[in-house]
Amino acid sequence: MATDYVLFIHGVTIRNPNYADELFQRLAQSASDRNFHNIPFYWGDINQQPETKLLGQLRSSSDWNQMWFHNIREQQILPFTGDAALYISRYVGAKIVRKLKKQIADSGLLKAKPDDRLHIVTHSWGTVMLFDILFASRWEDQNAPAHDDVMAIRDAIFGVDGENRDRYQGIKIASIHTMGSPVAIFSLTDVKSDQDETGASSSHDITPNLQTFVGQNEIGASSSHDITPKLQTLLKSLQEEASPREKLPWWNYIHPADPIAYPLQKMMIDLVDGYTEYLDIQDTITHSTGWLGWLENLIAQTPLAQTNLPLLLSLLPDNPHGSYWHNDEVIKKIIHVVKNKTPKANSLSRSV
Template sequence: MHIITHSLGTVILWDILFSDKFEANDPAFKIRDILNKSSVDLPDRKIHLKSITTMGSPISLFNIMLEVKPQQVNFLAQQYTSQKLNWLNLIHGSDIIAYPIHPVLDSQDLSSLFLTEEYLQENVNPLEATLEQLSELLNRKSAYPQEITNILSYAQVAAGSLNAHTYYWKSDRVAYLIVNHILEQHNEQVLNQTLCIQQAIQRLKQVPGFTEDQMKLSETLSLDKNISKINFKDQSGYLVFSKNFLGIHNVYIFDHQDRACLAGYVGLIHVPGLKQEVEFIQRELGV
């Protein structure tokens, strides 16, 4: 079984699978028993929970009330599958209802879940596309104050929020990600095939809005304010995430001999996606 949910449906799924606030006779326990790999009542069950996909999810917001703990998720996920439960959470950058789930699952003991969160930055209507083009035009002309481009970036998010929460159903990119997730062509397979430094470079290049800096100024310029430094667990190198004096977020990757392998940056509108990717790299590839 592959479960795909959207919006409030993601919260209902979260509640059914992981909440501990039900009465003993609640139907949620019947669903859990069907999914339980060691069910006493269903020893010959043919349903196996293989993956979960959530879109536009406000789980992090509703969990303030549901109070599901990471330990509870970890324990119950182990009942549903013999391997890690693969979870893909899709978040459009302009969807004001969608939130990352990993803050709720911030636990060192979460061994039964493999969570991947993908940010989507596709324009969802003509107004958002027009504002993006105008913002990029002004960014190329240094005569305009940064405040103006910042306002345009926020206006772009506001324009996109009108349609972003339902855009998942129309996006070819979403369909592609879900199909690959169901077919298990996801990042967990890649993690065992290449060096951490190569994986990190590949992932960063796929971040929406990421622009490579071929001059690799990081080798000579050290005025950036470091946000974080991540040493890769296989000792192949490290990542530096920083913000320069103009407020632009940069990311650099160095090999184990301190040679710059990648340097790049994103604009304001794409900062959440870059931060999300850096956090993923830190969780999965860092020490």
């Protein structure tokens, strides 16, 4: 029986390795005739020591007690920006990548069978990490920390250029689900000045590799902010093997009170130069339930929705940004998409 691998990548501030249990259990129970394999990647522990050290240094400042918003600074801003900054760093980013590669290898995904499939579910900064690992050029320097690990991950996925350079091997991505994603903002790191005529791109530029993932780049050279090359190649590579021809489903879940979540459909269509024949990306609004849902609905009907007051919802334990993992709308949509993706034995696999 074919295996449906489900790779979960959490975002910032997550300190619970069991964050995806409910979602995966409901998915597996909904389709008992399918063989699901859970890969809940957890990287929150890697950042705890440096962030705890920094917090201790801040608290030791003679001015700390005079500063406002201690809880927000310590429990929201520091973990959020700290996790993001640490991943971008070479050292911590490499540690996270090595851990991801090991977990993927332990799951058996690197030796997936021809009809196995991969479903990716990312939250918040986890979406940025996914794009970075699969497509960013900063990992292509052979002397870069974790270079080999990144290449092994890329080689294992159909349509992505890695060290092997044979993108027609590896497991196929069957669906992508992004929750509370800030990718729209992160894409600004690829913007190049109009006066920059060197053609050089940022090491965080994911354009070339993303184009390769979606399809062959048939439009010539692109600017450094255009992520089209590798994404086009990925999508087109998937289509060349698909029977019947179908689009890659990508659902982007947005809670209206989540300040980190942004629409992706229009941006991604522009970034892949209109390759909509290969990509079915949908933005979908989610809602809370119970008393919180009632409160959010009340706020949405008033001018308060466009003020800073609703940001106080982020202080709640089940805040909008973290609500996706337990949101019925999100879970049911993921289940629907995954169940409708019937395995087809038409891909190759490689050993790493």
